[in-house]
Amino acid sequence: MPTDYDAPRTREDGASEHIDTPIPRRSQSPGGDLDDGDIVESYELPGADLSGEEFSATVVPRQDGEFVCMGCFLVHHRSQAGKVNDDGTMLCTDCVG
Numbered sequence: 001m002p003t004d005y006d007a008p009r010t011r012e013d014g015a016s017e018h019i020d021t022p023i024p025r026r027s028q029s030p031g032g033d034l035d036d037g038d039i040v041e042s043y044e045l046p047g048a049d050l051s052g053e054e055f056s057a058t059v060v061p062r063q064d065g066e067f068v069c070m071g072c073f074l075v076h077h078r079s080q081a082g083k084v085n086d087d088g089t090m091l092c093t094d095c096v097g
Contacts (some may be wrong), residue, residue: 071095
């Protein structure tokens with residue numbers, strides 16, 4: 001059975017939905033009833049004190065056949081090169097696209 005995608009949509013209760021109908025927004029404040037003028041001064045995440053921690057990670061240098069995209073600054077394989085600029089810099093296919 002063909003579907004007419006240009007026809008207005010109707011809900012199961014028979015009411016039609018329009019794109020101009022406003023959607024009610026939920027409250028964005030995590031605490032509930034905070035006004036814009038309210039200031040949360042001493043809100044700390046549990047276990048968030050990382051001042052005494054050291055970060056250790058192994059950094060691998062860029063390998064042959066890889067490039068750094070000048071759009072997103074991520075390292076990609078050369079097969080994902082989308083554009084090579086006049087100055088030799090490269091953009092990945094996601095940034096070109």
